[in-house]
Amino acid sequence: MINFFKRKKHPKFWKDYIEKVESSKNYNNYEAIRFVALDTETTGFDYDKDRILCIGAIALKNNKIQVNDSFEVYVKQTTFNKETIKIHGIRKNGTEVKVSEEEALIQFLEYLDDAIIVAHHTKFDITMINQALKRLKIGPLQSKLLDTNYIHKKIAPENRFKKLFSLDELCNLYNITMHDRHTASGDALLTAILFLKLTAKFKKNNILNLTELIRTNYYLS
């Protein structure tokens, strides 16, 4: 009963999102699964103090990147960190149209739908998003998660067993030309291309379905 009341208080956009994830019928058919490759730019690396500046994302379905199904949002900031501006180039009073954190999350969840999230160092981006959701008294994200780092681990030769890779390193390893590095959308696109290359290799020695891909998440543990 307590749960029931708690749920009732949740805003509609959150309930809609949960409903979409829970009732999705797409997960069993690989060709029907919508993957969303995403990246966030943040003011820094502190989960408590730092904030999301931008979320960039692009969808993949049936081994194709769908440019018409992409997402980009910039968040209005009060906190700013001069150090990270050098990396992402998003200034406090830049020219991009910015929205409030809440509005950004509403748009993002609407876009996310029942998709499977693919990112690089997924834990970081997801924690940042979950912290923001927490501030709205909702979350955490219920979407299934994948990490390009772990998929790479699964198919890479044994001698690279322990090390974690940066997106740059993997792009070099898999021969991906880097453009727009350190913009959220640019990195999301690189992650999507990396995901295509990884899954093409993955299916040679593994069954390419969601269960097997998610299994890679535990590869390091």
Next chain:
Amino acid sequence: MKNTIAERILDFLKGYPPFNLIPKPTLLEIAKKVEIHYFEKDQIIFSQNDSPHEHFYIIYEGAFRLYRFAEGKKHVLDICDEGDLFGLRPLIMKENYLMGAAANEETILYGIPINLFNDIILNYPKVSQFLIASFATNTRDPFSEKHKGKLFANIQAIKKVENSFSETQAVKYTPNPITCNATTTIKEAAIIMTENVINSIVITENKKPIGIITDKDIRTKVGTGHFKITDIAEKIMSHPVFTFPEKLAVAEAQIALLKHKVSHLCITKDGTNNSELVGILAEQDLNLIQGNNPLLLIKEIKKAKDAETLKYIRFRAGDLTKGYIEQEIPIYFVTKVISEINTAITKRAIQLSIKEIGKEPPTDFTWFAVGSQGRKEQLLMTDQDNALVFENVDESEYKNVKCYFLELATKVTEKLNIVGFDYCPANIMASNPKWCLSLKEWKQQFKEWIKDPIPEKILLSIIFYDFELIYGNQELYDNMAKSVLKHIKKNQSFLGFLGKVTLDNPAPLGFFKQFLVELDGENKDSFDIKSRAIRPLTDAARIFSLYHGLQINNSIARFEKLMEVEPQNADLFESCANAFKILLQFRTLQGLTNNNTGRYVDINNLSKADRLKLKSCFKPIKNIQDSLKLRFKITQII
């Protein structure tokens, strides 16, 4: 909303014609709708005669080759690289692709939707001028100085590929063949043959063919001194001759030649050897017929230089299967022909891969097929099931040797995948380190499976005990096969475990003599012909032949051999062999009609005759299962 990705795509597109002729806002709309594809080297995006996609393509990174098959030969028409367009013309003309396209190296492509582009062609005359000019002049960029390519192949040069399927045609035999009598001397016969420039002569008696002498007979029987040239023809003639009626289909003739391992067939008035000889058909007469004959296909496979040629040949072999089945050619021969073609393709894929690596294998190895491919029972395209064994090497070399064979196997499986054999979902492929082992390791593995038959190992045993040499060293293969049979001989209780598994699939008739149908899932209410009817028979054939230590993999061949080994049960085995043939033919027909694997049969849509035909196969299944139970005391194993 800002769209960084679309902007980047626009930046790329605007550098290449005809996109440079389109204003920026319109181009941005196109950029927003792009699909990004990734292709590994040699992967095919479309094949010649495929129906057109909804997108045409521009290369972002990498290169694609465009090729076309004409008169059985592959012609690479062009290599497209960064910024080149391809696959547009068929979309505009609404016709099938005139050529195939495959990645020449690792490639990232942008797919551009044609529906969007159609409007652009209408609204921007410069764009349509560019396209018309490039279609007409065969050039990639007609506005540029150098006409380097033939992207839009000349329409005149390309005739639609005619249906070259000739199997159903009647053969063209040589009428009124030269004959002699049984008492003609060999010398005389040879003189007649030489004068008429023929390589065979039929021996007749009252115009009926009783034997044949070929060049080969004279070489092997006379040339070697076994017979003298003064002996009479009767002594060296091959007999009886194989006779057929005048209206012999090409396919039938091919199979007859393969089946009887002869080079000539006699054509008689009523088709029996008791009627007048009207013609003779030699193997080479068939080779001259243009079309998809298996001998020709195999010759082409041996010469193929890449995976897409192999794919094209396999595609034609698919037509062959269809024709055979429609003509009700016995399934046993059809599977034989198709298996030979699949084997030849795999062999060629291995040779090409070795060439690609550029280094000869470090030691002897054998590539073998397992599962249904190992049993040579494949008609339709199925998954790959294969494995590799290499000669034992010193521990110090082991790592490098294994590395080489894994690389080789990966290349081979990639090629087979391109040809159309899907990767094995259970990863039973030589590219898996678990199934690419030295002889010692394989023997050890087989031994463990036999000694410790836990369920998952039994499943592996079932797959791996049907292994057939495809390529490589025969001795390695024999060595491995013998070791398996030896261990089974010592551990006969293992066969009981195998039997237990197969009896979990009881004969498919329910209590009220109804078909047992699937109760849930996608195939609810349909009959699973593979696991309920075909598999119990292949399982039984395997267990009995392992019991007798037979080194045979094909189920029909197994049953036929078992008839000899256990004459007291010949009736049982014969009924199983017949049931198996009927079921396999049935499944293949289902698959060809519904364009799927044919595994699930919709019982409600079966004709009465088909139901009876199927049901008649169930009795032998029940009988052989009872026999398994008794023989291997399976009820005692829990």
